[in-house]
Amino acid sequence: MKQREPHLLLQSAPLLRQGLTTPAAMRDVWLALLPATLAALWFFGLSALLVLLASIAGCVLTEWVFTPKESRTDTLKDNSAALTGLLLGLTLPPGLPMWMAFVGGMVAIGIGKVIWGGLGSNLFNPALLGRAFLLGTFPIAMTTWGAASGPGDFLQVHASNLALPFMQAPPTDAISAATPLGLMKFEQQGTAFTNLFIGNTAGSIGETSGLMLLLGGLFLWLRGGIDWRIPVAILGSAALFSLILFLVDGDKYPSPLFTVFSGGMLLGALFMATDPVTSPLTPKGSWIFGIGIGFLVVLIRVFGGFPEGVMYAILLMNAATPLIDRYSQPRVFGRGLK
Amino acid sequence: MGFLFSLRHSFEHGVHPAHHKEQTYDLPIQRVPFVDHYVMPLGQHIGAPAKPVVKTGQRVQRGELIAEAGAFVSTALHSPVTGTVTAIEPRRYIDGSFKPAIAIKADPYATQQLPPRPPLDWEAMSMEQFIGAVQQAGIVGMGGAAFPSHVKYAIPEGQQINELLINGAECEPYLTNDHRLMMERPEAVLRGSEIVRRKLGAKRATIGVEKNKPEAIEALKRHITDDMAIEVVALEVKYPQGAEKMLIKAVYDLEVPAGELPRDVGVAVNNVGTIVAIADYFDSGMPLIERIVTVSGPGIAEAANLIVPIGTPIREVLRFCGGLKETTREVIMGGPMMGSPVADLEAPILKGCSGILAFTAQETGRPKEYPCIRCGRCLEACPYFLNPSRLARLGKARLYEQMRDEYNLLDCVECGACTFACPSHIPIVQHIRAAKDDLRQHKGNG
Numbered sequence: 001m002k003q004r005e006p007h008l009l010l011q012s013a014p015l016l017r018q019g020l021t022t023p024a025a026m027r028d029v030w031l032a033l034l035p036a037t038l039a040a041l042w043f044f045g046l047s048a049l050l051v052l053l054a055s056i057a058g059c060v061l062t063e064w065v066f067t068p069k070e071s072r073t074d075t076l077k078d079n080s081a082a083l084t085g086l087l088l089g090l091t092l093p094p095g096l097p098m099w100m101a102f103v104g105g106m107v108a109i110g111i112g113k114v115i116w117g118g119l120g121s122n123l124f125n126p127a128l129l130g131r132a133f134l135l136g137t138f139p140i141a142m143t144t145w146g147a148a149s150g151p152g153d154f155l156q157v158h159a160s161n162l163a164l165p166f167m168q169a170p171p172t173d174a175i176s177a178a179t180p181l182g183l184m185k186f187e188q189q190g191t192a193f194t195n196l197f198i199g200n201t202a203g204s205i206g207e208t209s210g211l212m213l214l215l216g217g218l219f220l221w222l223r224g225g226i227d228w229r230i231p232v233a234i235l236g237s238a239a240l241f242s243l244i245l246f247l248v249d250g251d252k253y254p255s256p257l258f259t260v261f262s263g264g265m266l267l268g269a270l271f272m273a274t275d276p277v278t279s280p281l282t283p284k285g286s287w288i289f290g291i292g293i294g295f296l297v298v299l300i301r302v303f304g305g306f307p308e309g310v311m312y313a314i315l316l317m318n319a320a321t322p323l324i325d326r327y328s329q330p331r332v333f334g335r336g337l338k
Numbered sequence: 339m340g341f342l343f344s345l346r347h348s349f350e351h352g353v354h355p356a357h358h359k360e361q362t363y364d365l366p367i368q369r370v371p372f373v374d375h376y377v378m379p380l381g382q383h384i385g386a387p388a389k390p391v392v393k394t395g396q397r398v399q400r401g402e403l404i405a406e407a408g409a410f411v412s413t414a415l416h417s418p419v420t421g422t423v424t425a426i427e428p429r430r431y432i433d434g435s436f437k438p439a440i441a442i443k444a445d446p447y448a449t450q451q452l453p454p455r456p457p458l459d460w461e462a463m464s465m466e467q468f469i470g471a472v473q474q475a476g477i478v479g480m481g482g483a484a485f486p487s488h489v490k491y492a493i494p495e496g497q498q499i500n501e502l503l504i505n506g507a508e509c510e511p512y513l514t515n516d517h518r519l520m521m522e523r524p525e526a527v528l529r530g531s532e533i534v535r536r537k538l539g540a541k542r543a544t545i546g547v548e549k550n551k552p553e554a555i556e557a558l559k560r561h562i563t564d565d566m567a568i569e570v571v572a573l574e575v576k577y578p579q580g581a582e583k584m585l586i587k588a589v590y591d592l593e594v595p596a597g598e599l600p601r602d603v604g605v606a607v608n609n610v611g612t613i614v615a616i617a618d619y620f621d622s623g624m625p626l627i628e629r630i631v632t633v634s635g636p637g638i639a640e641a642a643n644l645i646v647p648i649g650t651p652i653r654e655v656l657r658f659c660g661g662l663k664e665t666t667r668e669v670i671m672g673g674p675m676m677g678s679p680v681a682d683l684e685a686p687i688l689k690g691c692s693g694i695l696a697f698t699a700q701e702t703g704r705p706k707e708y709p710c711i712r713c714g715r716c717l718e719a720c721p722y723f724l725n726p727s728r729l730a731r732l733g734k735a736r737l738y739e740q741m742r743d744e745y746n747l748l749d750c751v752e753c754g755a756c757t758f759a760c761p762s763h764i765p766i767v768q769h770i771r772a773a774k775d776d777l778r779q780h781k782g783n784g
Contacts, residue, residue, distance in 0.1 A: 014757050
């Protein structure tokens with residue numbers, strides 16, 4: 001009896017797959033950002049949530065509008081647009097008007113991603129590009145920081161959050177506080193390390209809690225989602241550079257510990273600079289990239305006009321990434337031997 | 339963290355696919371009964387096809403020479419069965435094409451016993467005679483490449499082989515043919531190693547076996563006697579450990595320069611199957627007319643480790659294993675990482691066929707391809723330290739010359755670790771193959 005012969009496929013090997021998918025990798029980043037996001041809600045209340053939602057909505061809607069109909073659901077399902085929104089939101093002040101956060105999201109995806117050719121093709125980190133746009137366009141709103149509040153004020157929403165489009169925030173609302181970096185830059189005033197570590201300071205929504213960011217970064221590293229060389233290189237070189245300055249004049253320059261735990265340093269080093277699309281592919285390139293960022297951050301913070309320099313440092317090194325990649329190819333097995 | 343592995347008997351980079359060996363791991367090797375007809379393709383090894391020395395209608399004995407080597411890089415073919423040559427004509431090959439072959443109908447009344455012959459005195463042979471004997475025995479690399487083995491033993495003037503490396507890594511998932519061979523016939527592995535080692539004048543033979551085959555390692559170690567210069571090395575489990583140059587790196591921490599051969603660093607590498615074929619030939623006179631094949635995979639009714647006469651139609655082997663399940667979508671010859679898809683089940687088992695694997699929609703389904711997010715997992719997978727991400731991008735743009743000239747395309751051994759590791763499911767190694775094919779064809783035309 002002749003057995004039934006199935007119609008055989010001729011797919012070329014390998015047939016086996018690791019089982020990891022790009023959307024799942026994006027989901028890992030979401031999970032890794034969860035602790036910092038929860039800390040943000042704890043410290044900044046419902047305001048933080050509103051800003052995050054507005055920025056995510058800006059990103060997702062823009063992605064939806066600008067992608068061709070056929071691939072629309074696919075590109076949204078890969079989780080990357082919403083992730084950009086979350087990352088952008090975490091870099092914004094909690095009192096920012098929601099419409100500004102929304103516009104920031106639109107710019108992040110529209111100018112930061114879609115015009116380059118979509119996922120995987122952009123040169124600059126989209127979230128940071130969106131933030132750079134906001135900082136340039138709304139400098140006052142982007143540098144008005146509310147002090148961290150307790151859980152008791154959770155439901156208190158800054159009136160500025162609800163400002164109508166193209167209106168500035170009502171000035172009366174400002175329970176404004178200076179960030180640790182601002183205090184350091186303009187008043188040579190330090191901040192207690194425990195506050196920096198826990199996150200109980202003024203600052204952008206997701207950047208204040210060093211502890212939660214480190215937890216998330218550790219998780220992401222364990223899941224293989226980030227190249228450990230980049231954060232290590234950034235934090236190491238920034239700490240080293242600021243240690244040298246600190247030793248030269250301890251009163252004028254911040255300590256390495258302050259450098260690492262203040263401002264957007266950890267958020268940037270762990271979650272922004274490690275964006276695989278905009279960072280080098282090669283191990284050697286990752287070191288160069290990270291060291292460049294760490295050096296630039298301290299340079300901008302100490303000698304520049306802004307108190308913070310993480311965003312510009314990363315964007316600058318993003319621009320250098322293709323060049324770094326080209327000249328940092330690993331030695332091929334069996335080549336370049338004596 | 340690659341540097342850790344180099345201290346622990348492995349190469350750097352590589353991937354860790356699930357082994358899937360449990361399906362046949364504990365199944366003893368059994369012999370497939372003789373079937374009605376056999377097909378022996380003349381070009382089933384690398385190099386020139388063999389030249390037939392029999393005519394249609396001629397009666398042949400099992401083990402009788404039916405085609406002789408067509409060149410130095412070529413090898414002989416022998417009848418896997420006693421019977422009659424029915425045709426010398428193009429027959430189905432595994433890729434679906436028709437290739438010149440000798441078709442033999444088995445004689446159902448024959449005993450199928452090999453004509454008895456005293457063991458060959460290999461020690462008295464000159465090196466030329468030894469190389470000639472290996473070629474005459476039709477022995478090729480049994481790991482899958484089917485490269486004529488005697489060519490490896492022809493060492494040019496001025497070169498010396500110091501180390502004989504026996505490849506028992508079996509890093510391909512599902513396959514257990516080498517494992518069972520080492521476990522069930524360790525003396526044959528050791529005997530073959532000693533023959534080849536002494537003929538080559540190597541100081542030492544090393545058998546590299548991945549740690550997931552402890553019984554094989556144990557069996558080999560138990561049978562080593564004091565007069566043998568043989569060592570068994572347990573290797574970290576990693577793919578593609580069985581790739582010749584990776585195995586050399588893992589065992590000796592030696593790097594074979596690109597474009598050169600193992601012998602250029604004083605090493606000769608043979609698969610355990612090849613080594614046993616050599617031992618069998620010199621002991622009993624049996625040329626390479628059968629081999630061990632793992633039949634496995636989710637689409638197989640009853641998985642098995644089988645001794646199969648070369649030339650047995652794949653369909654007959656599958657029938658012996660209870661046939662294919664309805665869910666089978668693809669049949670692979672070899673392993674799932676580097677094997678070849680089988681286009682027609684009428685095609686015969688070849689000398690280089692280590693496994694027949696049947697896969698279902700779950701393995702063959704094409705996962706959705708996402709854009710490359712430059713995550714770098716392919717770079718960390720590539721044992722050659724190539725840049726598969728870049729190669730795939732250039733491949734999509736058909737910039738094949740740039741792939742070759744700037745990104746070392748031709749160093750790629752197509753192990754598929756990059757495609758395996760890619761979370762965006764980009765067919766990286768497939769782009770690389772396309773580029774190589776294209777460049778080869780242009781070379782042919784120019």
